[in-house]
Amino acid sequence: MAETKCWTWSLERGGTPALTKQPNLAQELQQESDELHSALISFLDAYAAAIFYLKVTRFGEGLLRAEGSIAAEQRVRDIEKVLVEFSSRHVLRFDNRMIVTAPFRSATPHDDAYEFGHARPKAKTEAVGAAIAPPPVSVNRFPVIRTDDVPERSKSFTFEVDLSMQRDAGTRGDEMTFADLPADWSSLDVDVEAFSSNLSFGPGEERKQIRIMRAGGSVSAKFEATVRADVPDEATNIEIVAMFSHGGRFSGVARRTLALKAPAKPEPQAPAASDAVPPSGAVAIVPGASAPELTIKIIGAGGEGKYLWSLEAPRGRGLGPASWSGISDMGRSTGDFALGLLKECPRLKPGQHANVLQGIGEDIWGATPKSFRDLYFQLRKKLGPGFPIQLVTDEPHVPWEMMHPDSDAGIDDADHLFMSHPISRWFISSEGRMPASFKPGSIASFVPDYTDGSGLPAAIDEGSWLVSNLSAVSMEATYGAFTKFWGAGAPSDPVAVLHFAGHGQAEDATNAKLKLLDGWVFSSEVNSKVKLGQRFGTFMVINACEVGASEYRLGLISGWAARLADQGFGGILAPLWAVQDEHASSVVRDYLRDFVGGQPVGQAMLKARVAHRDKSSTPYAYVCHGDVMASIAKPATS
Structure with a gap:
């Protein structure tokens, strides 16, 4: 289909800017062209010597295309910034075909298939006599949930979700970092799903997309819903949750509380909505990182034991029920x-x-x-x-x-x-990050050789095997050495894995503890002074055994995993219950052999479970926390 030109702005070296409009152009498009003309004229005097030619064309299909040959890369970026901001204001796709004539020339012109909102290919640059690729960049944005409406029972309610350069006082949500973007990126699409136990959405209307623009603007996601009629009379506000994902990978959560208009008359009672909506998690989004085939998000939905499930399956479009x-x-x-x-x-x-x-x-x-x-x-x-x-x-x-x-x-x-x-889990409410990969580094192994008659021979053998086969470093398994290593005395060189094999107990999540040679370390001691995870995103293995443990108790894993993730640990492997036999060591050996060898978290754990499933219930006890697709780039060394 031929593209329909509406107007063209052009400039050639030594000439004057020209604005050509098609006959009978709509008033809105007339004003649009004049606006861009003024924006470009305002700074072109200083740039005229660098421009060989520049042409900006507005097409009727909602497309703005820039073509040109310009002698300085920074000039290209400055012009692009103006055009991206203009495109964002007028909700246009922006196609950048400008090239740098000297000292660089773009080797990746953008073809007609480029779509606004999709990742642009990394630019390849050529210099006279040398080729220098610009380094990747990171971009930070804050989640925003905003509305001009006051929610009222049984009434239509509209709101927007956005990603902004400025923190929004009414939205609870941590800053998102988009890492490793091409230096010449123009826009980035982020998926967002809205949820509230007090709102009803039409089929598929709870999922939208946000477009982030290079110049700092964005195209927000607009939602329309209906406030439920059965919101209890005593309820004075509603909660909106926004869940973000990029490239099929979970990216973070934000929420906002809005005052609810008081009912004019009594309404039918219904179970009260809970405030158990997850706080936001800080996230690092890496475009191009591998995505799982299925992501399951489970968040509190009001009422004890009541949870919302939201599903994401990149290759499952058109499958299953109408609502995921x-x-x-x-x-x-x-x-x-x-x-x-x-x-x-x-x-x-x-x-x-x-x-x-x-x-x-x-x-x-x-x-x-x-x-x-x-x-x-x-x-x-x-x-x-x-x-x-x-x-x-x-x-x-x-x-x-x-x-x-x-x-x-x-x-x-x-x-x-x-x-x-392959399966792994992570925390919606975690203040830590779920890294898409792990840095190679050493393995630090803490295995107490108890002298009080409670020794664990299988754990001792496990530690020795790690030293002999994976070059782990055997550490002094005392309270002081352990807490110093992950705290104030954290090493300067990367630690890929922190390993503990010994006794563990839990009365509940707040009293989970691990036994060292001279005392217990409690999960509540994992606080902001614990630097190891913050520094390296270390994966921690807790192989907690207990002689004579007779029943499952809540908290052995939950007491540790969430706190470690909050302090930057990128993954945690631990059993749900205190395992008691040599099979525990076999599972951990097999897992670490494959994980340290470069296999993803989920695949390494799947192989270890399956290999030992027939021997006892022990392989069923382990739960893996982290990105299911994350792996160490190369084998860890001591």
Whole structure:
């Protein structure tokens, strides 16, 4: 289809600017062309000597194209900035075909297929006698939720979600960093999904896209919903949650509280909406990072045991239900639900464990929303087993990874999710970052050789194996050495893995603790003084065993994992219950061998679980936290 020109602004070296408009041009387009003419004229006197030619054309298809040959790269950037800001104000796609004549010449002209809002290819540059590629850049933005409406029961309600250069006082959300962008980037698309337990959206209307512009502007995502009629009379506000993703990867959360207009008359009562909406997490977004095939976001939806599930599947478009979201309601707290399922797991006898654990997995499957079960069925048909899954949740107790499709699911060769897929989880509410990769570095191993009769021979062998086979460094396993190593005395060289194998206990998440040679270190001691994760994004392995442990207790993993993530640790592997046998060491050895060797977090854990699943319940106990696709670039060395 031929492009329809509306107007053209042009300038050639030694000439004067010319603005050519098509006959009978609409008043709006007349004003648009005059606006750009004024913007360009205002600074061209200083740039005239650098411009060989410049042509800016407005097409009727919502496209603004810039072509030209300019003698200085900074001049190109300055002109581009003006044009990007103009495009943002008028909601136009911007196609940049300007080239730098000297000293650089762009080797990647943008073709007609370039679409506004999609990542532009990295520019290749050529110099006279040398080629220098400009370094990648990082861009920071703050999430914003805004509206001019006052929400009122049963009424239409509109609001916008945006990513701005300025922090918004009414929005709770940490700054997002878009890393490793091409130096010549022009715009970036970020997906956003809105949720509120007090709003109803039309089919698919809760998912939109934000366009971030190089010059600092953006095209916000606009939402229209209806305030639910059954919002309780006593409710005085509503919460809106915005969940961001880029390239299929979860990117962060923001929220805003809005005052609700008081009802004119009594309304029917309904369960009160909860304030348990997740706080925001700081995120680092890396364009081009590998995305999982399925991302499951689970957040509090109001009421004890009630959670919203939101699903993302890049290759699942058109599959499953019309809405990729749903509610799971366990009818009680998730802690009670998990405790009822897992209480006996530490006592399961080898050889008898598999049937019991499948029953537990099917109970967990039954607690998931139908929308998830339908989409998972369709994805299995299309992709088969083995595709990676990322969980992002503020629910710490239920091992969703353990779910097992039941006989009604219609899935051939059904198995526990964590026995048939690479799978890992992360925290919506974490203040830490979920890195897309891990730095290579040393392995520091703390394995206490207890002298009080509570020694763990398998743990000692595990530590020795790490030293012999993975060049781990055996550390003094005292309270002082351990807390100094991750705190004030953190090394200057990267530490890829921090490993602990020894006794662990937990009465609850606030009292989880690990036993060293001369005392216990508590999970509550993981605070801002812990520098190791902040410095290197270290992966921590906690192989917590307990002689004589007779039942599952909440908190052994949740007490550690969330706190470590808050302080920058990029991944955590730990058991749900205190494991007691040599199989624990076998699982950790196999995992670290493959992870340190360069395999992604999820794939390394899948192989370790499957290899030892028939021996005992121990492989079922481990939960992996981190980006399921993240890996170490090369083997870690001491």
